[in-house]
Amino acid sequence: MSTPPAPTATPPPGPPATTRRHRWFGTRDPRTAVRLAIWVMLPAAVVQACFALFGDQGTVADVGSWLTVGALVLVSLGLARTDPHRWDALGLLALVPLGGAVVLSTLNWVTRDTSAAAQVFAVLPTLWAASQLRPVGAWAVAAFSGVTNAVLVLHLEVLEKAVPDAVFVAATLALATGLLAHAGDKQEHLVRRLREQATVDPLTGLVTRHVLDAALAGSVGGSAGHGTALVLVDVDEFKAVNDQHGHPVGDDALRHLGRVLRDAVRDGDAVVGRLGGDELAVLLTACPPEVAERRAHDLVAAVRAQPLPLADGTLLRLTVSVGVAQSPTHAGDVRTLYTAADRALYEAKRGGRDRAVAATGPLSAG
Structure with a gap:
């Protein structure tokens, strides 16, 4: 007569990594990723509201700023009230930095702002992606941000100034993504080792x-x-x-x-x-x-x-x-x-x- 398998202890929770979509575009830690996204988006909403209230912008730019403020607040509330693991399992949290890059590029296009401040602000979604997403998703966001910034500056600036700006921003995005993704991989490796040590006796190889x-x-x-x-x-x-x-x-x-x-x-x-x-x-x-x-x-x-x-x-x-x-x-x-x-x-x-x-x-x- 066959016997049922022995029960095994539930290991410490880890990343779900059940689908190719999640392996490519999932986060390293959904709760940390959502928390950091909210902490980035809410201050960004405040800054954008200040531009709309006190900045010397046109009517179209003001409307765009207030729409951005509303979107940032709504997305923050939605992330705070839902289970991050559900969205992460589908790879949908990668849409947060992609959406941020689209919004910032659109605002810069509408306001025709290619200043250093505007371009540095546009780096934030890439930094979030590099620190929170798995490598494929992080590099995808970095590539998207680099391309949109290059299109923006090449369209709005003279060629002699646009090319160095585009190259500088692209190099910054690549360097930041490489460093943060490498640090994230090393941290995940360390966490896996610690989990193994918590469940397997290092001397005998038996369970603890x-x-x-x-x-x-x-x-x-x-x-x-x-x-x-x-x-x-x-x-x-x-x-x-x-x-x-x-x-x-x-x-x-x-x-x-x-x-x-x-x-x-x-x-x-x-x-x-x-x-x-x-x-x-x-x-x-x-x-x-x-x-x-x-x-x-x-x-x-x-x-x-x-x-x-x-x-x-x-x-x-x-x-x-x-x-x-x-x-x-x-x-x-x-x-x-x-x-x-x-x-x-x-x-x-x-x-x-x-x-x-x-x-x-x-x-x-x-």
């Missing part, structure tokens, strides 16, 4: 206590069918291994045991983790009490049968003591399941080590 507990809580909380078993594994005389052979050999022993335990269980219905120190654990799903006890004995035998080869060619014999408890037979929640398995482990050690002991009878919570 946090992941094991989350998987156990999900399994015990929704126990169905044959139930869930927790097997606690403790290395016998581990201090003596460190004292006689050194801590590097002790580390090798833990890595070796991790491999032995992984090989001894089936990936589909087991989670193997390191609780800390020399204590490991195996979570078995869809596992009745008698099967859990038999598999605990199998783990002890597997470790006994596979000594650790040392650098000098000798074999270091390792043994483990194992305690196993099953839910709902011995416990109805995670805490009492740990307690029942720990008591069984203590009995295995007290009984002479190199053995497995199963919990007996139900254990009440508390």
Whole structure:
């Protein structure tokens, strides 16, 4: 009879990256991107309103300024009141800097403003895109901004002045995009490494206590069918291994045991983790009490049968003591399941080590 896969812990939330559109035009962090966009657009709306109120502009420019103010405020409110992850999954947040570039280019065209201040202001959408979008989207916004600025200055300025202005702005946009996109890639790589370290024990390659507990809580909380078993594994005389052979050999022993335990269980219905120190654990799903006890004995035998080869060619014999408890037979929640398995482990050690002991009878919570 097939068994359902073991539950796994939910990893820290990360970018959805489910479609090509999102991989190209999605943001690195939707909430941060939206927050920064609002902080850019609202001050820009205030500045534009000041131009409309106090600047010496024509009627068309005033109308355009007030329309821009209204658009910036409405977009800011819309972003603040909706789920950024939904828009980001579709790649639509990339429209924010593209829309900003279109609006600024249009205003500069209407006002015939090619001053340095106007061109620098037009760089803001590109800076936002370079810091928040994934590389393809960031470079697309930079290219669009560079082209629209070049068209503007070539149309409104004499050629001798327009070409240097267009080249300078394009080079600035490319440099800013390259630097910010590279910094964003390095930061994402660092975040991925930190997430891996939070879920995988660096010494043994097994999952950490946090992941094991989350998987156990999900399994015990929704126990169905044959139930869930927790097997606690403790290395016998581990201090003596460190004292006689050194801590590097002790580390090798833990890595070796991790491999032995992984090989001894089936990936589909087991989670193997390191609780800390020399204590490991195996979570078995869809596992009745008698099967859990038999598999605990199998783990002890597997470790006994596979000594650790040392650098000098000798074999270091390792043994483990194992305690196993099953839910709902011995416990109805995670805490009492740990307690029942720990008591069984203590009995295995007290009984002479190199053995497995199963919990007996139900254990009440508390």
